[in-house]
Amino acid sequence: MKWDALEEEPCSLARTIGVIGDRWTLLILRECFLRKRRFEQFQSALGITRHLLAERLKKLVRNGVLRRVSYQESPKRYEYILTQRGLDLHPIMMALVHWGDTHMLDERGRPLLHEHKTCGKLFDPVMVCSECGEPLFAKEVITHPGPGARPTDGQPTAQDAKERRDARAA
Amino acid sequence: MKWDALEEEPCSLARTIGVIGDRWTLLILRECFLRKRRFEQFQSALGITRHLLAERLKKLVRNGVLRRVSYQESPKRYEYILTQRGLDLHPIMMALVHWGDTHMLDERGRPLLHEHKTCGKLFDPVMVCSECGEPLFAKEVITHPGPGARPTDGQPTAQDAKERRDARAA
DNA sequence: ATTGACAGTTCAAATTTAGAACTATAGTAA
DNA sequence: TTACTATAGTTCTAAATTTGAACTGTCAAT
The missing domain is CATH 1.10.10.10 (Winged helix-like DNA-binding domain superfamily/Winged helix DNA-binding domain)
Structure with a gap:
């Protein structure tokens, strides 16, 4: 690819x-x-x-x-x-760190602790719903095609992109 | 590496x-x-x-x-x-999608919309502090070494050496 | 008896990455 | 003057990874 x-x-x-x-x-x-x-x-x-x-x-x-x-x-x-675009990656970094903190620790514990300046406490990042504020779980999320979805819908795939390129090339 | x-x-x-x-x-x-x-x-x-x-x-x-x-x-x-370990990767996926939705859209809009089954609304994922519930921003997070931190954190860099010299000179 | 579906494995060729050396500019020390 | 250090790269070859395509083995259906 x-x-x-x-x-x-x-x-x-x-x-x-x-x-x-x-x-x-x-x-x-x-x-x-x-x-x-x-x-x-x-x-x-x-x-x-x-x-x-x-x-x-x-x-x-x-x-x-x-x-x-x-x-x-x-x-x-x-x-x-x-x-700013780069700073906006912060939630991604926090999510990656949090998964590691949850699933990849050794007996020594967390390499890094995070303090929230605003409230002064050590915290974990939590992903919540922008509408109701409740924590998100994979099983409570439903996906729908949006306006930018491929017309012929299914899920967007790399294979499709390749096929489009090949089609143009032909 | x-x-x-x-x-x-x-x-x-x-x-x-x-x-x-x-x-x-x-x-x-x-x-x-x-x-x-x-x-x-x-x-x-x-x-x-x-x-x-x-x-x-x-x-x-x-x-x-x-x-x-x-x-x-x-x-x-x-x-x-x-x-479960895999399902726990969901926040990472949502964070990646959200950054793309924010910064990589074309004129057609979002390829995928997310509905929160619990509240029934289309939503964006928001990263909040587990302690105070407020949205997190990079500039409001301070990191501290935790129990699993490396004792001597890496080699001192050339830059560190320069900074020490500068500090002494001041 | 042949074909197709599925979950892989194998192998040569192309691409990417590693490791080390080299370039350029300027300040500092002998 | 000459040499050494600091910083931000660039260049080159060898090693590792990825691609693309074909091949394997099991079973069901035609």
Whole structure:
């Protein structure tokens, strides 16, 4: 599959995966949320090869998740800052951390605790319904095709995208 | 990096990524939440190669996210069902979808709408604080090392060294 | 006897990633 | 002057992963 195709699919999950859905990118974003901003910081914190790091940062900038900001002239140097679009990834990060906290702990306990500045307490993130405020459970959610669904409906798939490309090519 | 190492890192985000943090795995899980359960269904919905699909399913089973259940004797056939551990990934999926809905829509609108069975309304997922119930924002969350944190947190970076020098100089 | 459905496995070729070295600019130390 | 350090990359080859396509084995139906 060409991964760029993901961003065109009629599926918000696929499109998001197209932007941030690879392992290094997710780890880079972790560092961003931990206030790291510079090339060398990312590289030494993650042990990622410089080649891939440069490539991934470029893609995140291209997708508006990070902004490349000059912080010094001569020699010109840049750092990478989360945009609002990037900050909006926070619920995804929290959800990933929470699953790990719930299912992947060893005997030592949580590597990281989260404090909510607003209320001052250590907390867990909880996903709730925007309408009634109740916690969400998979079995209480029903999906319906929306206006952006594929006309011929079923579920949006990569295979369909490939078929559309092939059809155009033919 | 050896990706297996991720699961041992003192970071819940890294451990979660170690289990579900690659693109095909996330797409397979999307299909699971859309009620797909069989090898052929996954394969034709995603266009993933059979080789990789088999490999990823094995890994998800090994990690307790899916359960391989026989649904027919002679010939013996199996399907893949989300375990509780797997169902607990729902907030991650919803968070990914929501970011796509917010930032990756085209003019046609949302591919998928979500209805909350409990209250009957179409909704968006909202991440709130388990303690005060208020919506969470990245800038209102402070992280502290927990009991499972690495004792000496990584190598001091070159940047750290520079900052220490700067601090002494000031 | 042949075909089709299903859940995989196998293998060569193409793509991606790892690891290491190299480039460029400037400040600091000997 | 020469050398070394810091930062943000780029370039190259070797190793690993992914793709694409074919193949296997079991059973039911025609």
